[in-house]
Amino acid sequence: MAWVELVTVLALLQFLYFGMLVGRARERLGVKAPATTGNEIFERYLRVQMNTLELLVLLLPALWLASGHLAAPWLGVLGAIYLIGRFIYLRAYVAEPAKRSLGFGLSALPILILLVTDLVGAVARLVRG
């Protein structure tokens, strides 16, 4: 469970960091709350945060469920790929939104693997009764 805890905390801290980048961009670029549009660079940071939020709510439950089905080191590896993928996504999206696919795919792949594992595991458990 220690690997699951570590991946969980690091994914949360990464999301917190992305949120801080949005706050800093808002300040620096003069986008006054509650506006979220009007400055393209700010919007890029905001979309990185929102897309990460969408993946985070998938990753964490998928990871926790998978801890009943996959060995801890695998969970650590999948978590690391997610985290690295997210940083690549951040860099690419802020530089040039059209180039965000690699980072997105890299962070989405481990989530897909976890979800398929969880689905098979849950169905198997129901079938066994």
Added chain:
Amino acid sequence: MAWVELVTVLALLQFLYFGMLVGRARERLGVKAPATTGNEIFERYLRVQMNTLELLVLLLPALWLASGHLAAPWLGVLGAIYLIGRFIYLRAYVAEPAKRSLGFGLSALPILILLVTDLVGAVARLVRG
């Protein structure tokens, strides 16, 4: 717990699917990232995804807590109503946003039932000490 696992995985997969619809709509309708406005149909898909995100972060913890208070089949039934409600919401919202109430209510109702159950359960546990 198998029913809770299954509902969890299905709700996550459904949310992933709604996210893929947003990505496809962005492509098809030519809404260039990071923009989220400018095309009403795209905005409908995006709002379906965001509203589902808002409900998903309520559903999952509420479901997990309720697994200590409600029998597994009830959790399965409530989960099924949520999932069906979300698909109705998707269809209705994309066709005509003003008609989204039924699907919304259908997916919000099981969450309300779970939250009330959880609240009563948590207070009862504190009172018993």
Added chain:
Amino acid sequence: MAWVELVTVLALLQFLYFGMLVGRARERLGVKAPATTGNEIFERYLRVQMNTLELLVLLLPALWLASGHLAAPWLGVLGAIYLIGRFIYLRAYVAEPAKRSLGFGLSALPILILLVTDLVGAVARLVRG
């Protein structure tokens, strides 16, 4: 665990309430779905909900992990500060967005404390093996 359950349920109910405020503001101010812009007051309510969503997905996992490291009453106190901070944030943001810092800080602080606790706890557990 009863305190963790209670904080969890109250944080979920608070987020549900913020969502209801957005729905009511949409109705009252005539912002037709799927639009999310065009009325500043509506946008304030929406930003309160979104910012609370961002913090909620941090708070809950951080709280659950911390239940293995911190005594229950501390978890209750940190949860109470978060909840109060969010209500202050709501009031301030709706009245005057520029004054939202106190409420934000008050609800972000317990999350930071929980995350640091979780990180130290997870690393310690890995080191001990």
